[in-house]
Amino acid sequence: MDSKSATADPRPHNPNPPSKDFLTHLEIYLAKRDGVDKLLKISRYAAKIILASSILDHHEPPLIANRLKSFESSVGLSRKAFRLGKFIQDVNALRSTPHLASHSYSNLVLALIAYGGEGLYFFVEQFVWLGKAGLIDKRHLPALQKLSAWSEFVGYFGSVSLKIIELKKIDEEERCLMSTIDLAVVRGIGCVEEQDKLTRLREKKMMKRLSVIQDLADGLMALADIRDGRGRISSPLLVSWAGLLSAVISTHKNWITC
Secondary structure, three states: OHHHHHHHOOOOOOOOOOOOOHHHHHHHHHOOHHHHHHHHHHHHHHHHHHHHOOOOOOOOOOHHHHHHHHHHHHHHHHHHHHOOOOHHHHHHHHHOHHHHHHOOHHHHHHHHHHHHHHHHHHHHHHHHHHHHOOOOOHHHHHHHHHHHHHHHHHHHHHHHHHHHHHHHHHHHHHHHHHHHHHHHHHHOOOOHHHHHHHHHHHHHHHHHHHHHHHHHHHHHHHHHHHOOOOOHHHOHHHHHHHHHHHHHHHHHHHHHHO
């Protein structure tokens, strides 16, 4: 019956359906809060790199530099507005962490550190935005910004630790799959499903590695905020490049997932 219906169908079968139209994909991407936020992040840190490097001739009238500084500051404030209520996602993540206790107590602790730190960071950032917008007395800003930086740094510590553990599990699963495939090849047995699974697993592994790099870059920026820009690792150019790297990786991940 299936063969008859397939023969009667005049439409040609296309094994490779056309990919989503670019503008449609872009519309979906920009409809997400994170999509717009990461584009703003790229713009901001690109401007900061220009300001921190010798690209601009400082002997010329500082018109362009002043405009870039104003643009960078405005984009930074806009990004804080995009984070309103974002701590809710970490609250929901914390609500779902108890199931991790059945696997590993250390995983549960790291999850609490990761989501708790990030959630506190996004929560405090709302008040930092209100302070910079003028609704809250700016005298409270230094303390709020310090608390925000510390909670962000602690959150990234937990996040990186969790992802490294996940990468080890992916490595073990990859080795098992490769052994299964090698054995199937020796026996002359088909293993298409296992090969597809291995491909997906390697893609997941690559994305997880990129996520670790992103967290390390963001953690470097948080550490620079904690140290108030002091020290070699807190140099404006290095921190700006770290911010741009993080933004590009996050944009890539969001583009794929949307």
